[in-house]
Amino acid sequence: MEEYKKRIIKVISYIDDHLDTDLSLQKIAEVGAYSPFHFHRIFRLMTGETVQQYISRKRIERSALYLALRKQLSLKDIYLQFGFSSHSAFSKAFKSHYEKSPSEFRKSAPENFHQIRLQESKNGQTDAVFTTYLCNIENLLNWTTMNLTVKVIHLPEMHLAAVMSLGIAHVESSYNVLIDWAKGKNLFPGENVKMISVYHDSFKVTPPDKVRIHACMLLDKKLEKQEGEIFAETIEAGKFIVANGEITLDDFEKSWVSLFLWMKENDYSVRKAFPFEIYHTNFKEHPEGKMIVDFCIPVN
Template identity: 70%
Template sequence: MIPLSINAFELEEYKKRIVKTIRYIDENLDADLSLEKIAGISAYSPFHFHRIFKLITGETLQNYIIRKRTEKSAFFLALRKDVGIKDICFELGFSNHSVFTKTFKKYYGVPPSEFRKTSPETFHKILQLQRKNGQVDTVFSQYICNIENLLNWTTMNLKIEVKEMPEMNLASVMSLGIVNVEPSFNVLVDWAVKKNLFPRENVKMISVYHDSFKVTPPDKVRIHACMLLKEKLEKQEGEIFSETLEGGKYIVGSGEVTLHDFEQCWVSLFLWMNEHHYSMRRAFPFEIYHSNFKEHPEGKMIVDFCIPVY
């Protein structure tokens, strides 16, 4: 069993192994993700791992896997219109279409076929409310503004390009929930200072989004706080692990914005993507920071918002 109190070293070791496990799960949603299989990857016994995982993430392994598969399917339904619903079902590891439909409706209140009809041009996020009877109800919030105004805002505030970007080697720290991103960057910077990697000229800090706010509650969204490296990190060092961003075609929206503008930037950029008939490929969107908002009198920063497309 996990002791009632654990020291800092033990907690860091738990985090390190759970980070490895979560990354494996998210990269293998269509594979065998049984407790025994996942526990083996973490090098804990199934009994011990089950409790450690819940301690770190706040949910059981099974709930995490089901949630990730369902959220990823919602993301694909919204943005990969060319892929059939049954194909998405099996691609994400559901045993059959009936189970997929039942699970999806439990999470989002509507079956996948109806959800797919919900245009990203009409709604920008999904909120889940827990009713008194325990059933989850899905509430769609209205778009920030109408399409025309949003596209005008995009034109005025972002320079949008479609371009090839190189593969990037990163040092990363995982955070679960938007409120934990800044502490994760603090961990990353402390590590980089000890390695003489920070501060230095033209250092690039990056946030990689492994979940979408469209389908994942803000306290569950997985975001990696990252630093661009010249060479690949050879091994994990505490909470710091190596990550590689795929090279390839990206829609890149660049602008000087405040933190308050970030949601509108992402929404408008995905709208631009659909308006210009691009499709998102299986890679992760990310932000590249070229300046620090804390050093600007109006709290602005220069950011590249990047969506992988084909």
């Protein structure tokens, strides 16, 4: 099973990095060192989706981000980039996923793309939903001012050890795998240990049970090779909006939403890289369940 996980991690990373290319089952199976027949079955067992379902969903979700954030691109530019043969095929697939056409989605995006509401789920948790406001813009920006210290700074390259999580519910178990590995390397616990969550999907376009998050630990040097579920990830050096604050777990959604609004209000645009969180303290060790966190958005 560990070898299967290692190969699937490699395959998912390859798919996500090549959504604008021809992703044949044969090619993807080769990346994972499987025969196409066995790979198809193993992928579905590990992810809950067929290979084609995963690729189709990721292309639609990536096109949604482009529609919202890359206004200079035409609909045709976007659907051709992600492998749709025609406007009608793209519109049909997009509407099936988001219940609105690409044009309707793009028109609504400037007003509510970075604003969400909270909807109670069956287990009492909250799910991110795209449709309405969490609260108005002014209140969110005021919340940012009161609770977060925001800077735009250059961050250096960071080398990470990572464990992939498919779905928000599996992040804690991914960190447990990472910590067990780090203990075996005498890297944990330690005064200067930094845990980092890297978001490879957006909750605005990807359901919480499908979102890909990497549970990571900052290393002094690059991990040379994959060790079981542990693989190397690098955050490239560059300009970031960094918001620091001491907050509870319930404040995470509000922090991200308000920070993206701050970004828009201050005329910054997202760079093609992944946002992440850096944890400086552990909420389990605080009497009020608070933790010190950096929220980091790559910008141009």
